[in-house]
Amino acid sequence: MLPIANRVFLGLMGLVLLVLGGSVLAVGLGAPVPSWWIHDSKHDVLLxxxxxxxxxxxxxxxxxxxxxxxxxxxxxxxxxxxxxxRRRLAEVLVDTGDGEGALLRGRALEDVLTQEAAHVDGVDGARAHLKGHRRTPEAHVRLALEPHVDPGTALTDFTTGALAHAKRSAGLESLPAEVRLRGVKHGAERVS
Incomplete structure (x- = not known):
């Protein structure tokens, strides 16, 4: 929504400035004064x-x-x-090995990374976002861990599993990642 709003806003502002600037230039060069113009002749001052x-x-x-x-x-x-x-990386440049490249949608890689991270043992939920440039993306991942899980083990499983797989499948030399871990808090349940 933000890019559309930016384009509409810029288009309207550009149109207003073009009409006002063009009319000032035209009146200054001797064109007839438009009926909506705030001054009577080209010798009038703005204020x-x-x-x-x-x-x-x-x-x-x-x-x-x-x-x-x-x-x-x-x-x-x-x-x-x-x-x-930029909040997210729109596309990642994948090296195809033939001197050409292919573009991979950033959302697709984020979704795969999120799904694979959610399947790591002890991870209750995951969210991944890509930032950076399309040749050198960076992963920002949030993992919600179950209370019984060792954070170091979960992090190692994620980096050797989901992150390494994403790096290999996209043909990237490196895929730096910032991983934020938090524990899941389960509410008390009544046992009857």
């Missing part, structure tokens, strides 16, 4: 002296302007970080 200094002596004016600009800056920075940060 007159009276408009610029109207609230200059008011005590609330500058704090409101600075607060509004700060909010706009924070929203713009938040949006930029959201756009630049």
């Amino acid at each position: 007159s002296d009276a408009e610029r200094t109207r609230w200059h002596d008011e005590g609330w004016w500058w704090p409101v302007v600075i607060a509004a600009l700060a909010v706009l800056l924070l929203l713009a920075l938040w949006w930029l970080v959201a756009v630049l940060r």
